[in-house]
Amino acid sequence: MAKNESNIGKTKKPKNAPVKKHATKKGKSSTYNSYMTAKLAELKAKNPSQDQRERMKEVLALYKAEQKEKSK
Numbered sequence: 731m732a733k734n735e736s737n738i739g740k741t742k743k744p745k746n747a748p749v750k751k752h753a754t755k756k757g758k759s760s761t762y763n764s765y766m767t768a769k770l771a772e773l774k775a776k777n778p779s780q781d782q783r784e785r786m787k788e789v790l791a792l793y794k795a796e797q798k799e800k801s802k
Contacts, residue, residue: 762793765793765796766789769789770785770786773789
């Protein structure tokens with residue numbers, strides 16, 4: 731049997747075939763995500779020149795303080 735006879739009728743798959751992405755259902759946003767989105771927008775409106783990193787730190791501190799109050 732010749733080398734090529736065993737491959738007759740078979741097709742090769744491309745090595746880098748694109749992977750199909752399936753649509754996923756987006757779940758409900760968590761309380762944390764909703765809080766962060768609202769507060770970040772609020773702080774950005776108050777002080778647009780403030781660095782995003784600083785805004786994130788400030789909102790995180792507010793969130794932690796609020797959670798600590800709720801747990802008492």
